[in-house]
Amino acid sequence: MAPRRKIVPPGDAPRVIDQGSVWILVAAPSIWAAHFLISYWVAAIWCAKLGRGTSLAEPRWIIAGLGALCIGAIIGLAVLAVRRYGGVFVIFEEITESSERGRDRFVGHVALLLCVLSAAAILFTVIPGMVLGQC
């Protein structure tokens, strides 16, 4: 007779949040989204309230400064993805090991890729802020 062992249902919420496993996947793109929306709002409200032809000198620095801040935060996330999760930057990934470590490395790897994509997308958003001089 097979031994009867009991399983402890551990619940989901604490594991998901404490290990950050799922959140780190969406953190970097969320930072992109926040930067994008704030840049859009700042410029839209600035132009709507001050009218056409207004100089964009001030919002420009808000957008660029915020961009630098966000990229800094993303670099922090990338470091976390590498150090804590063991994420690597490879093309032929074969992280198919069936273990918690394998799962962490996979999440870290994808999070790292998303950090690169999000940082690039933020740079894309900053460019028009730098180029256009007025509303």
Added chain:
Amino acid sequence: MTEEIDLSKPPPAEPYDRARDEAQRARLMKVWETPTGWRRISAVNNSSVGKWYLLTSFAFFTFAGFLALLIRAQLAVPNNDLLSQSLYNQLFTLHGTAMMFLFAVPIFEAVAILILPEILGARDLPFPRLSAFGYWCFLIGGIFVCGSVFFGVAPDGGWFMYTPLSSDPDYSGLGADIWLLGLSFIEVSSIAAAVELIVGVLKSRPPGMRLNLIPLYCWYVLVVAGMILFAFPPLIAGDLLLEMERAFGWAFFDPDRGGDPLLWQHLFWIFGHPEVYIIFLPSIALIATILPTFAGRPMVGHSWIVLSAVGVAFLSFGLWVHHMFTTGLPEISLSFFSAASEAVAVPTGIQIFCFIATMLVSKLRRSVPMLFAGGALAIFVFGGLTGVMVALVPFDWQAHDSYFVVAHLHYTLIGGMLFPLFAGVHYWYPFVTQKRMSDRLGRWSFWLMFGGFNLAFLPMHWTGVMGMPRRVWTYDVTDGWAVLNMVSTIGAFVFAAGFVVLAVNVLWPRGKAPLVVRNLWNAGTMEWSGEVPDKPWGVRSIPYIHTRYPLWEQKELLGEMDRGEWFLPDAEEGKRELIITDILDARPLYVQRVGGPSYLTLGSAFCLGAVFILATFHLWALTLLFGAGFIGFTLWWLWTGTSEIPEKPEKMAGRGLVLPTYAQGNNSPGWWAVFITMTGDMTAFMGLVFSYFFYWTALPDFLPGAAKLPGFGWLLIGLALLLASWLTALAARERLAGGSAGQAMALLVAGVPLGAAGIGAWGWAAWSAGLDPTEASFDATVWVLILWMGLHLLLDAVMRLYVAARIWRKRCTPRYRADSANLTLFTHFLALTAVVIFALLALFPMLMGGA
């Protein structure tokens, strides 16, 4: 002390015993049997509902395709009068609407409902009755919207229903109401499916399938269902505003009364652009599943595809204004969206490169599914490149609303969505029917469609550049578009002929044809583990998965599953059972019992459909009657089919694994479903908040003077009462857990009048300030926020009384209290909504110096 079982080293299975195997199979068969005859409509199993969903979507596709042929016939020659202008407007509107809302999105849900549980090695999705409810909503709503064309009252304002064309009664009639209400109803079914699929991927995976082992298809389903949750609700908010203006004259889009027609465009495209990716990603997911099979190796860059799916999902929400480049927004705003539109090409391209890399490093087997997949990539890349062109503001100013855009969008959608889907039809046909399609007809249909498509749509790039506007009813011979249009029309009919060949190939009766062999294509994913002939239970026993392509990498798997050596090989209690696992590592958490065949979901969907249809014709008394019917059927369904107290607290699941038979709080899929639904609800609410700030940004005098603002004192009292009502739900949960069922019931019921008093105070604040929603956009916005809160409180009251009744009838007890936990979660969202509304009505105007 209990310990966790190590799934990689389970105790050995008991020796095979034929008599036991047959008895188990007989019991499983009885439990999972699909009703026959006319009772079949009560079926809720994913294999039945998925098939209906698929066939219904294709029926709407055929209908919309037929409309397209009529459009092309009208445009074949200059100065044609085959169709009247009014009918032509209805045809192109209905063509776009049906293709987008009745085909492209539902077909994703159809395919996912059909194959997702099998790819996950699960018996069904966690809420089978919800799937059935969603299907019936889709069917009823779709027939209502499409049927309107036969009465000459189909919507005629274009598939994006721009205001004021759609809001001014001089330019729009019943058709606009049919569009708004019919599609809101269908969006309900999309959101229902999204909830089902998200919980399915997160919680119904087979034991052992950790995040790094999830098949690509499931990643895509998760991402797309998440996108639906954030994209569809803003449109529901927009629908609400537009219908309030149409039915009751509220001032949202009328510039004379402080409204702004551009608000509709924002709300529509916040939905509409992500929708393009909601359509595209699931089809690309089909290619990502088919390709490894014919390449005979795992996908190159599995994680890069996950990256691009997640990346596209986010970036696609930053593109909506690129549909509005010509509306006169500041150039800086346009540039942000242009930049994001270029950025999204990066992750999209990564997926395509992964596919090409996989093809290059393997020796590809030739097959009809791969033919369609190859055609899809060719067409899609072409459409993607014109997409990069129209994402540039100056180019778009030239091409906007011309046939160039028509060509672009058909290249992306037909290449990115339709051809991969046809590849999927050929690939999974044997999985569904256990028969094979004709390869010869398959090749014929491909080449007819591929050739016909390019013949029809390639010339449109030139007609567009030559100045032909989209949606134009006819043109003059001097415009110089006649030859190109004739070519397009011929191409469209060739394309249609290809589809007819495909339809014949699919529907051809193959009663006497031999059954296919098991795992016909030698695929690696779990859906091909099904026995031939098919069994209704999905999997004989639920296996332990520790690889990405189990059928390739776990050699013994099929035999072990068939002999019932894995989990839940039996149905001793006569119940349909699934294993619920955790999100990260798919460790088994508990055995979920799901509902079997039922007419309740059908009744519920029918009543809800009647509500939307009757509201279109302003038959308010009947609307209310059917609304009550809807609530009645839904409560009956919940009462008899959810959170049932098990006959024993835990059961043997096999291989030494003992699992609980009841779960509550965040262990239960129901809790996650509430969480996900309410996230969607918050997104719709955010659509209203966006509207508020949009008016404030765009209109200099949106906020009225202090005298016209709702009274701060009453708003504060209202907020206090609403928060007190929320606290009663919290206290009720605690009291119930503490064993005091009576106090819990009293607290739940007491929360109802508190909520009513709270909303009453808010209503009084607005009323006494003399706010008239038909007068000004500020007044209408205040009232719609209060209305939003009121509708939610109504739902809250019904749920409180329901849970109190459950406690009274001992269906929700101090030990088994999932209902109470789910209600509390709902009230958290309600409290948040109340605080935000208070901030908008009381605090923001004060900050801006309005008071």
